[in-house]
Amino acid sequence: QAQLVESGGGLVQAGGSLRLSCAASGRTFSRSVMGWFRQAPGKEREFVAGINWSIGTTYYGDSVKGRFTISRDNAKNTVYLQMNSLKSEDTAVYTCAADLDGSIFRSSSYRYWGQGTQVTVSS
Numbered sequence: 001q002a003q004l005v006e007s008g009g010g011l012v013q014a015g016g017s018l019r020l021s022c023a024a025s026g027r028t029f030s031r032s033v034m035g036w037f038r039q040a041p042g043k044e045r046e047f048v049a050g051i052n053w054s055i056g057t058t059y060y061g062d063s064v065k066g067r068f069t070i071s072r073d074n075a076k077n078t079v080y081l082q083m084n085s086l087k088s089e090d091t092a093v094y095t096c097a098a099d100l101d102g103s104i105f106r107s108s109s110y111r112y113w114g115q116g117t118q119v120t121v122s123s
Helices: none
Strands: 003-007 010-013 018-025 033-039 046-052 058-060 068-073 078-083 092-100 110-113 117-122
Touching (some): 003 092, 003 110, 018 033, 018 092, 018 117, 033 078, 046 068, 046 092, 058 068, 078 092
Antiparallel strands (some): 003 018, 018 078, 033 046, 068 078, 092 117
């Protein structure tokens, strides 16, 4: 059974930075993609970023390109999301996902999900 645990969320002022972590346990994701999604109140879940666990190829949603960076530490089985130049519209619950089967940009393609971490950006 896979388990994904996010951490690092919190309250930050606009223009500030946060780094989210997603620690994976219970199985190996060496041939899969890890993704970050976010969902704000009243809005649909949105793709934020993804990374190929084995070769490190990265993918980003248009709204975060140039501001967010996804990375992974294979030894720690952990994926990070460095978020810079945060805006109020980045406020959402951020959730990591794993075990991709389908489009990396679609939440329905992922089998395992973490519990989510709240990010609040004050303007």
